Amino acid sequence: MSDTSRQTLPHIHDVIIIGAGPCGLAVAARLREKAPGAIFTDEEHRRHRFLHRYGRSMPLKQVRNGRVTCCGRQTPSNTQDLDIVALDATHNDWCGRWNKLFKCYNIEHLRSPMFWHVSPADRDALLGYAYSQSRENELLEIHHCVGKEVSKHMRKRTRTQKCSAHSACNARVEINERDRIDYFNPSQALFSDHCRSVASRYHLCNGVVKKESVQDIKFDAVQGVSVNDEPLFTVTTDQGPQYTRTVVLSVGPANQPSIPRHAFRAFSASAPLPQVCHSTQIETFPDPIVRTRIALGQRTNVLVIGGGLTSAQLSDLAIRKGVSKVWHLMRSPIAIKTFDVELSWMSKYRNLEQAYFYSADTDEERLQMVKAARGGGSIPPRYHKKLKEHISRGRLELRTETKLVDAQLVTTEAGSRWKVETEPAIEDMPSFDFIYFATGIETDVASLPYLRTMRETHPIDEMGGLPCLTEQLKWRDDVPLFVTGRLASLRLGAAGPNLGGARTGAERIALAIQEHFEERQNEDEASEGSAVGDRNENEWERFVLGRGSKYSCLVEH
Numbered sequence: 024m025s026d027t028s029r030q031t032l033p034h035i036h037d038v039i040i041i042g043a044g045p046c047g048l049a050v051a052a053r054l055r056e057k058a059p060g061a062i063f064t065d066e067e068h069r070r071h072r073f074l075h076r077y078g079r080s081m082p083l084k085q086v087r088n089g090r091v092t093c094c095g096r097q098t099p100s101n102t103q104d105l106d107i108v109a110l111d112a113t114h115n116d117w118c119g120r121w122n123k124l125f126k127c128y129n130i131e132h133l134r135s136p137m138f139w140h141v142s143p144a145d146r147d148a149l150l151g152y153a154y155s156q157s158r159e160n161e162l163l164e165i166h167h168c169v170g171k172e173v174s175k176h177m178r179k180r181t182r183t184q185k186c187s188a189h190s191a192c193n194a195r196v197e198i199n200e201r202d203r204i205d206y207f208n209p210s211q212a213l214f215s216d217h218c219r220s221v222a223s224r225y226h227l228c229n230g231v232v233k234k235e236s237v238q239d240i241k242f243d244a245v246q247g248v249s250v251n252d253e254p255l256f257t258v259t260t261d262q263g264p265q266y267t268r269t270v271v272l273s274v275g276p277a278n279q280p281s282i283p284r285h286a287f288r289a290f291s292a293s294a295p296l297p298q299v300c301h302s303t304q305i306e307t308f309p310d311p312i313v314r315t316r317i318a319l320g321q322r323t324n325v326l327v328i329g330g331g332l333t334s335a336q337l338s339d340l341a342i343r344k345g346v347s348k349v350w351h352l353m354r355s356p357i358a359i360k361t362f363d364v365e366l367s368w369m370s371k372y373r374n375l376e377q378a379y380f381y382s383a384d385t386d387e388e389r390l391q392m393v394k395a396a397r398g399g400g401s402i403p404p405r406y407h408k409k410l411k412e413h414i415s416r417g418r419l420e421l422r423t424e425t426k427l428v429d430a431q432l433v434t435t436e437a438g439s440r441w442k443v444e445t446e447p448a449i450e451d452m453p454s455f456d457f458i459y460f461a462t463g464i465e466t467d468v469a470s471l472p473y474l475r476t477m478r479e480t481h482p483i484d485e486m487g488g489l490p491c492l493t494e495q496l497k498w499r500d501d502v503p504l505f506v507t508g509r510l511a512s513l514r515l516g517a518a519g520p521n522l523g524g525a526r527t528g529a530e531r532i533a534l535a536i537q538e539h540f541e542e543r544q545n546e547d548e549a550s551e552g553s554a555v556g557d558r559n560e561n562e563w564e565r566f567v568l569g570r571g572s573k574y575s576c577l578v579e580h
């Protein structure tokens with residue numbers, strides 16, 4: 024290739040992260056962290072840190088064979104130096120969508136505990152940040168989960184009971200007083216500032232996130248861009264194509280929200296529904312139509328549909344913003360849960376549930392475990408209390424096990440309102456100024472337009488709308504497309520769609536990306552005839568990093 028053609032080659036990134044939410048930020052930060060400690064014990068962290076810092080500058084003696092690895096060897100590829108760019112459909116900053124939704128719903132505190140955050144440096148990074156900034160007053164204690172230890176008598180009874188291989192008694196959780204400090208909800212302001220400080224610490228602020236919506240991903244040699252037919256990803260966005268060696272997909276629930284249309288028979292499936300909105304598409308709350316009617320002193324009624332925390336937050340907020348009465352319909356009985364998932368999936372004893380999950384024989388089993396652990400939507404006790412207060416004041420009507428079956432838009436001189444029918448029928452239901460659906464988002468990888476090409480050219484199995492990834496969260500062994508967040512639930516477990524999965528996903532992906540670039544480097548070096556000694560060194564490093572076998576580094580080359 025001539026020098027002039029080299030100069031005009033398009034830029035090839037090392038990593039493109041699609042989706043700049045908390046999971047995307049966790050991956051980017053982890054790639055830039057030299058001594059990750061967030062999921063190691065203190066002892067492992069110290070050992071890792073020492074070897075990372077000094078392992079190359081001093082001779083290291085291997086215990087088994089006494090072989091001394093000399094210092095001064097060539098540095099293998101460092102993920103800290105990788106060229107990373109993040110593309111996000113809605114914002115040109117990290118966690119833009121997250122911040123927008125929290126602002127829109129006026130949420131003051133997260134639902135999750137202090138050890139769910141995005142920093143790779145330290146498990147207690149968020150807690151430490153709160154204290155270092157003297158903002159411990161922004162932490163809200165989570166009641167009813169610490170100090171509920173099980174009596175000796177109860178433990179004995181449990182032991183004598185017959186427990187199935189996977190049952191609640193196997194996964195009994197005890198959070199003792201020592202861990203009380205973890206069980207606080209951080210304020211949204213604190214969490215958001217912490218994310219900003221993580222981005223700044225790892226130099227991920229200026230220009231790393233670009234507001235571009237991804238429309239297609241292709242993996243193939245690109246004529247005029249690839250050198251030696253190296254397969255590259257062509258990521259096509261609304262701004263044009265970009266090239267990269269690896270891709271991380273962190274697109275959250277991924278699919279577009281959909282409003283169940285069966286109740287709106289008078290409207291065709293594609294017609295926009297006036298005075299109806301899905302919770303994830305709210306721009307201002309309540310809608311300007313409702314605001315105007317409140318301002319005119321009219322009586323207003325809003326219908327909220329859904330059984331999760333968002334529906335409770337919307338009902339509460341609507342009442343606080345002056346709506347006369349909110350009707351809240353739930354398809355199922357109300358579920359009161361402190362967190363989205365059971366404590367057994369998230370406390371420091373989660374290893375037990377995770378072990379059942381990892382050792383499951385099939386992805387179908389894993390899917391069932393995730394479904395069982397998450398259940399449908401649930402409301403934390405704090406919000407349930409708020410709802411009960413509104414009910415007692417007559418501002419809220421909560422109907423469980425009730426479905427919306429028909430809605431007709433009736434226009435009078437006083438404006439348009441929805442007349443609805445439910446099952447079972449509710450008498451004396453008013454017409455509604457607005458209907459909000461807080462019914463979540465159904466994830467289905469098969470219907471994502473930007474994965475159509477990948478699914479055609481590099482097909483993989485899918486289960487329950489989720490891709491069946493490799494253990495490294497890779498699309499396929501031969502395709503360095505990594506997936507984290509909700510789409511990786513079949514590998515990350517029930518906390519995958521939440522912040523709980525962010526660091527675990529980031530850890531696996533960063534190690535796999537490091538391995539990918541090391542392999543590339545080895546191939547390059549092999550072609551220059553200098554691969555033999557370094558191969559052994561890489562095995563050693565893989566072992567130290569906890570990924571390789573200690574026996575493979577003993578093999579004579």
Ligand SMILES: Cc1cc2nc3c(=O)[nH]c(=O)nc-3n(C[C@H](O)[C@H](O)[C@H](O)COP(=O)(O)OP(=O)(O)OC[C@H]3O[C@@H](n4cnc5c(N)ncnc54)[C@H](O)[C@@H]3O)c2cc1C
Binds near residue numbers: 111120
């Ligand atoms: C109101 C609310 C409160 C919540 N509170 C908590 C909580 O307290 N604790 C907790 O653990 N979880 C909570 N959750 C769940 C929360 O969604 C996840 O924990 C978190 O957002 C997951 O991060 P993510 O990066 O996977 O997804 P997201 O935050 O959804 O980020 C995905 C990003 O991908 C981008 N994207 C999608 N498609 C494309 C595309 N084609 N091209 C480019 N970019 C794209 C989106 O714009 C978005 O910015 C809450 C969710 C909501 C809605």
